[in-house]
Amino acid sequence: MSDDTTSAADEVEVQLDPQALEAVIAAPESRFRHDYLEVRGLRVEFDGFVAVDGVDLTVTQGDLRFLIGPNGAGKTTIVDAITGLARCSGSVRFGGVDLVGRPAHRIVRAGVGRTFQTASVFDELSVLQNLDIAAGSGRRLPTLLRRRSGIPDEVAQALETIGLTALADAPAGVLAHGQKQWLEIGMLLVQDARLLLLDEPVAGMSHAEREQTGQLLRRIGEQRTVVVVEHDMEFLRTFASSVTVLHQGRVLSEGSVAQVQADPSVVEVYLGRGAGARGAAGEVA
Numbered sequence: 001m002s003d004d005t006t007s008a009a010d011e012v013e014v015q016l017d018p019q020a021l022e023a024v025i026a027a028p029e030s031r032f033r034h035d036y037l038e039v040r041g042l043r044v045e046f047d048g049f050v051a052v053d054g055v056d057l058t059v060t061q062g063d064l065r066f067l068i069g070p071n072g073a074g075k076t077t078i079v080d081a082i083t084g085l086a087r088c089s090g091s092v093r094f095g096g097v098d099l100v101g102r103p104a105h106r107i108v109r110a111g112v113g114r115t116f117q118t119a120s121v122f123d124e125l126s127v128l129q130n131l132d133i134a135a136g137s138g139r140r141l142p143t144l145l146r147r148r149s150g151i152p153d154e155v156a157q158a159l160e161t162i163g164l165t166a167l168a169d170a171p172a173g174v175l176a177h178g179q180k181q182w183l184e185i186g187m188l189l190v191q192d193a194r195l196l197l198l199d200e201p202v203a204g205m206s207h208a209e210r211e212q213t214g215q216l217l218r219r220i221g222e223q224r225t226v227v228v229v230e231h232d233m234e235f236l237r238t239f240a241s242s243v244t245v246l247h248q249g250r251v252l253s254e255g256s257v258a259q260v261q262a263d264p265s266v267v268e269v270y271l272g273r274g275a276g277a278r279g280a281a282g283e284v285a
C-alpha cells in the first residue's frame, strides 16, 4: 500500500464530523438507518417485590437476541416494561426515543410492537382484514369488512413475508396454530414496528412450524430489531445470534449461544435450583 493511499484515508477520517454522522443515522428517511434498543438500569417492582433489578440490554438491528432464564426470571416483565405495560424506572431508548413513562399506545407509535404468549387475532375476520385493522388504514369498519380487489402495498408485502398470501381471504379462525402466530407477526409488520418483542413465539408449534418461524424471524431481523423470549432450547441453538440469560431479575450472562453454554454461572442456575423449571438451563449446556 503506498503512502498516498494511507494519507488519503487519514484525511477522510479527519474530515468526519461525528455530530453530522449521528444526524444522518438518526434521520427517519436515511437508508443508513440503524436502530437499536438500549436499556439501562431497568427496574420493576411489584408491591415491594423487585422483579427486574437493574437490567442493561443493548440489541442492534440485525441481531436476533434471545432472552432466556428460569420461570420467574423477569423476561416477560422486561417486555412489559419496554412496551409500557409495567411501571418501571431506568432508561429504555429505541430509535433515539426515550420510552419510559410513555403510555403504551405512544410506544407503539414509536415503532415498538410485541406479541403475547397466546395469539390475539380476530378469528371471525379474514387474514387480510386482520392485517388491515392492524395497519389502521383509516377506513371505517363497514368498509374495512368489505372485500376489495386492491391490497395496500405494505399489507401485500407482509402477507408475502409471513407466507399467508394464498390464505388472505380465509378466516383467521381456520389457520393452524403456527399460521396464527405468523399472522400476529404480520400485524406488527404492517404497524411498521421496527422493534419486535416476541413472547414464546414457537410455543406449541410443530417442528416444521418452528423451523419456518425461525426462517421468518431471520428475514425480519435483517431489517428490524428482534427480541425473542423463549424456552425452546433447540430453537434457540438453531436461530439465536446472541443470548441474554436472566436470573432473579438480573442479567446472569450474555453472549453467543456457545459463550452462555460455557458460562459456569448459567450451568449452575440451570442444573441447580432452576433444574426443575420449564426450559431448565441444563438444556442449554
Ligand SMILES: Nc1ncnc2c1ncn2[C@@H]1O[C@H](COP(=O)(O)OP(=O)(O)OP(=O)(O)O)[C@@H](O)[C@H]1O
Binding pocket: 046, 049, 051, 069, 070, 071, 072, 073, 074, 075, 076, 077, 078
Ligand atoms: N403483576 C404482577 N404482580 C406481582 N408480581 C408479578 C407480576 N408480574 C410478574 N410478577 C412476578 O415477577 C417475577 C417475574 O415474572 P415474569 O413473568 O417476568 O417471569 P418470566 O421470566 O417471564 O417467567 P416465565 O418464563 O414463567 O414466563 C415473578 O416472580 C412473577 O411472579
